[in-house]
Amino acid sequence: MDNKRYFSIGEVSRLKNVTIKALRYYHNIGLLIPAYTNPENGYRYYTINQFIYLDIIKICKQSNVSVKEIKALFAKADTNYLKFYLEQKNEEIHKEILKTAIHSSEDELMNNGFNIQTFKDRYFLSLPTQDGELNEIKSFDKLDEKLGELAVQTFQYGLIYSCHHDNWKISDVFRLITSDDYRLLKDTFNVSKLSKGEYLTINCTGDTEIETFQLVKEYLEKNSLTCNKVYMFYLVTDVFNQNNHFSQFQISLKPTL
Structure with a gap:
């Protein structure tokens, strides 16, 4: 480790209100890789600069963006495109989800x-x-x-x-x-x-x-x-x-x- 301030996975879980299981999952699929992993015990550590990515993931999930789509957005790394994508996704998918729920209920x-x-x-x-x-x-x-x-x-x-x-x-x-x-x-x-x-x-x-x-x-x-x-x-x-x-x-x- 260098002299940066590192946060354990438990600290990140508490500070950012995200489950440890979710953090491990994000690591396993390559969505959010810890800044440092101890080679001896496998413990994961994050820097404060990575907290913004957890905020983005949360915003994306609230807009019904799948994990696969979030990975693609992170790979593109274009803030303007991210903003545009979320605006469109939020409007289109919420309309579709609500429409599906109404149609299903009417059928029932x-x-x-x-x-x-x-x-x-x-x-x-x-x-x-x-x-x-x-x-x-x-x-x-x-x-x-x-x-x-x-x-x-x-x-x-x-x-x-x-x-x-x-x-x-x-x-x-x-x-x-x-x-x-x-x-x-x-x-x-x-x-x-x-x-x-x-x-x-x-x-x-x-x-x-x-x-x-x-x-x-x-x-x-x-x-x-x-x-x-x-x-x-x-x-x-x-x-x-x-x-x-x-x-x-x-x-x-x-x-x-």
Whole structure:
């Protein structure tokens, strides 16, 4: 080492609010290589001049720029192009994500009653919550703070109903994240996966959520299906009329392990 001020990977993690796992991943793919790596123990060290690159990575991820695209931007090393690219990407991709979410929700509303649907692997970030609309809103606010720091916005979110000793209650709020964000964050406490497979689904309006969840419980009991979590997704339809929102309950048909 020379006389420069070096920061350990743990110090960088704390100072820049980025996980050690993410820093190791960025190193492994060549996105952000430590200024010095101790050849004896493999410990990574960074200089303060490298902190700006972590800021850029965070800004890019908030604009839905993939890690592959960030690498290309770093390789180009053109600040004006970076600014232009982020402006365009932020506008175009957020429009596309929202449009996809709305179209998907509209398709779901064509289904009536109970249905069996097949989904691919999905990933989500969650936080515990207390029952009650105000508590759920506060929990979503905290979740969104974390999302803004770590993950891409997908506009797919909802509540988790959990069962303890035959007693069901709302236990968590969640938002879906991308597979890239999952790989970066999967060792953290509140990142999970909804495995691919068949799910029992049923739609409802905001006014009929309680009654519909009662139907879900009756269906599970009648068909001898066992599960300890039910996911309720808010469907993105009329974004300017949240008083008339729709939701969808989803229950994995895989046996509970």
